[in-house]
Amino acid sequence: MSDVRAMYEQVILDHNKNPRNYGRMEAPDRIVDGFNPLCGDTLKVYLKFDGDTVADVKFEGHGCAISKSSASLMTTSVKGKTRAEAQALFEAFHAMLKSDHTAPVDEAALGKLRVFAGVREFPVRVKCATLPWHALASGLIHDLPEETVTTE
Amino acid sequence: MAASALEKPPAPYDVERVRGDFPILSRTVRNGKKLVYLDNAATSQKPQCVIDAISRYYSQDNANVHRGVHYLSQRATDLYEEARHKINGFLGTVVGCETIFTRGATEAINLVANGFGKGFVNAGDEVLISHMEHHSNIVPWQMLCEARGATLRVIPINDDGELIMEEFDRLLNGRTKMVAVTHVSNALGTVNPVAEICRKAREAGAKVLIDGAQSAPHMPIDMKAIGADFFVAAGHKMCGPTGVGVLYGRAELLDRMPPWQGGGDMILSVTFEKTVYAHIPARFEAGTPPIAEVIGLGEAADYLTKLGMDKVAAHEHDLMVYGTGQLKQVPGVTIIGNAKEKAGAISFTMDCAHPHDIGQLLDDEGVAIRAGHHCAQPVMQRYGLAATARASFGLYNTRAEIDALIAGLHRVREMFA
Ligand SMILES: Cc1ncc(COP(=O)(O)O)c(C=O)c1O
Numbered sequence: 001m002s003d004v005r006a007m008y009e010q011v012i013l014d015h016n017k018n019p020r021n022y023g024r025m026e027a028p029d030r031i032v033d034g035f036n037p038l039c040g041d042t043l044k045v046y047l048k049f050d051g052d053t054v055a056d057v058k059f060e061g062h063g064c065a066i067s068k069s070s071a072s073l074m075t076t077s078v079k080g081k082t083r084a085e086a087q088a089l090f091e092a093f094h095a096m097l098k099s100d101h102t103a104p105v106d107e108a109a110l111g112k113l114r115v116f117a118g119v120r121e122f123p124v125r126v127k128c129a130t131l132p133w134h135a136l137a138s139g140l141i142h143d144l145p146e147e148t149v150t151t152e
Numbered sequence: 153m154a155a156s157a158l159e160k161p162p163a164p165y166d167v168e169r170v171r172g173d174f175p176i177l178s179r180t181v182r183n184g185k186k187l188v189y190l191d192n193a194a195t196s197q198k199p200q201c202v203i204d205a206i207s208r209y210y211s212q213d214n215a216n217v218h219r220g221v222h223y224l225s226q227r228a229t230d231l232y233e234e235a236r237h238k239i240n241g242f243l244g245t246v247v248g249c250e251t252i253f254t255r256g257a258t259e260a261i262n263l264v265a266n267g268f269g270k271g272f273v274n275a276g277d278e279v280l281i282s283h284m285e286h287h288s289n290i291v292p293w294q295m296l297c298e299a300r301g302a303t304l305r306v307i308p309i310n311d312d313g314e315l316i317m318e319e320f321d322r323l324l325n326g327r328t329k330m331v332a333v334t335h336v337s338n339a340l341g342t343v344n345p346v347a348e349i350c351r352k353a354r355e356a357g358a359k360v361l362i363d364g365a366q367s368a369p370h371m372p373i374d375m376k377a378i379g380a381d382f383f384v385a386a387g388h389k390m391c392g393p394t395g396v397g398v399l400y401g402r403a404e405l406l407d408r409m410p411p412w413q414g415g416g417d418m419i420l421s422v423t424f425e426k427t428v429y430a431h432i433p434a435r436f437e438a439g440t441p442p443i444a445e446v447i448g449l450g451e452a453a454d455y456l457t458k459l460g461m462d463k464v465a466a467h468e469h470d471l472m473v474y475g476t477g478q479l480k481q482v483p484g485v486t487i488i489g490n491a492k493e494k495a496g497a498i499s500f501t502m503d504c505a506h507p508h509d510i511g512q513l514l515d516d517e518g519v520a521i522r523a524g525h526h527c528a529q530p531v532m533q534r535y536g537l538a539a540t541a542r543a544s545f546g547l548y549n550t551r552a553e554i555d556a557l558i559a560g561l562h563r564v565r566e567m568f569a
Contacts, residue, residue, distance in 0.1 A: 002182075002183070002516050003516075004512055004513060004515070004516040005516070005567075007512075008509075008513075008567060013567065013568065016568070017568075038524070039508060039523075039524050039525070039538070039539055040524065040525045040529065040532065040538040040539055041538055041539075042538065062506075062538045063506065064506035064507075064508035064509050065505065065506060065508075065509045065568065066508075066509075068506075122512070125508070125512070128508065
């Protein structure tokens with residue numbers, strides 16, 4: 001199998017076709033717009049908190065299979081987690097994507113997010129995978145009701 | 153159409169021989185895949201003769217131009233000026249017009265926006281562009297309008313990606329100082345009626361800049377027939393090197409435009425009190441020019457002229473018709489831009505896959521296309537898209553390469569649909 005076919009893991013294709021937690025959220029606590037100026041892709045992440053816990057997270061927007069499936073898997077991974085846990089997951093995910101494509105993957109920390117390891121071989125696509133996470137991370141830290149982050 | 157027996161059969165265009173002139177076309181990519189290069193609107197590949205001209209210049213003739221009495225300086229100057237003649241021939245330059253070398257099409261447009269703007273555009277005036285322009289034919293005019301208190305107006309396009317000419321007629325008025333329109337759209341492939349635009353603008357007293365970055369590589373250019381005041385082209389898109397572009401303009405206007413950059417070569421005399429500028433074209437070629445690139449571009453123009461741009465256009469027209477027909481048969485493909493007259497590029501989307509994913513999977517098959525907004529975001533907005541996939545042809549592409557593209561798209565469907 002070629003590297004590209006390996007990158008498009010079945011899980012990624014599935015989440016691309018049937019994205020989870022897709023759509024607008026009524027009365028969110030935060031909305032973060034993610035924008036990739038290189039390709040023009042845009043993505044909105046909605047967050048609702050219950051105390052320190054991410055009670056609900058949804059997303060919508062235009063994007064490639066990598067950014068869409070990454071957003072979808074992100075929502076399923078962080079829902080119900082504390083802000084600190086979600087932040088730690090973002091950091092682990094980010095660290096994996098920034099690592100060399102031959103470096104071992106921290107499977108315990110990443111769980112099913114490890115399916116994005118194949119993206120490392122295609123540096124221009126790394127930003128597609130991290131775009132939703134940058135939006136999330138910004139929503140976790142800041143207290144602004146609405147803001148925009150970019151990959152550049 | 154059946155050829156009349158009385159007509160001499162045209163000499164066939166031997167695309168395989170043409171391919172042999174381009175060394176890069178025989179390389180492989182991605183673990184041994186044959187390269188299928190369909191990203192010509194971004195940049196074209198270079199024939200061996202252009203590569204050789206550049207290498208010959210550096211190994212035999214390198215010196216600065218217009219500056220020395222020594223042998224090599226004279227030789228470099230001659231080669232540089234010879235390239236200007238070659239470009240003039242390629243463009244069918246009109247008497248009273250001048251060709252200026254710039255660092256690219258973008259710089260040529262900026263030069264005009266700057267110089268023409270300072271010389272001719274005032275508060276309350278209007279600059280008219282179109283909805284299908286490349287960012288490089290939008291942003292310089294926006295900057296000019298902002299600086300001079302002028303207004304930027306935009307000719308709309310219809311769903312097929314053609315200029316709405318009635319709207320152009322309506323927008324053109326006594327305040328219009330400049331009409332800046334692309335000859336061929338890099339994002340849609342539309343060929344615009346530039347001669348008609350130039351004629352109408354002239355009647356209204358406006359000047360015209362035609363962005364020829366995407367036309368010069370694909371069709372014969374005849375400045376007499378077009379009648380533009382300014383015309384720009386990009387060397388690297390027409391088989392020439394990067395780092396060089398062409399500005400063709402009416403001398404009478406160029407003479408009245410203030411220089412754009414100051415420096416060596418653009419002056420007659422300099423004192424601290426007053427500098428007297430050189431005549432055109434030197435006045436707009438400040439500093440050491442891209443000498444090797446200009447010489448390489450001259451060689452490219454010669455190469456294209458020898459092939460015959462009418463034959464190149466006919467060959468590429470066949471690819472356009474064949475490619476459009478084949479693409480339409482792939483389920484889920486929508487062609488963006490269905491103008492009656494198209495050249496160079498076909499933009500499309502697929503219902504099952506984002507352009508980036510299309511581009512990525514095609515790349516895995518060795519097929520190089522572009523996915524994105526093509527530096528024409530207003531076009532994308534017009535169609536409610538963030539991006540398209542774009543296959544763009546050059547004079548060395550073949551029907552077999554289009555078949556490879558189509559086979560790749562079927563694989564995209566297998567994976568994503
Ligand atoms: C229509 C058009 N105009 C202008 C340009 C700018 O050319 P360059 O980037 O070589 O200056 C391009 C190149 O992409 C183009 O397609």
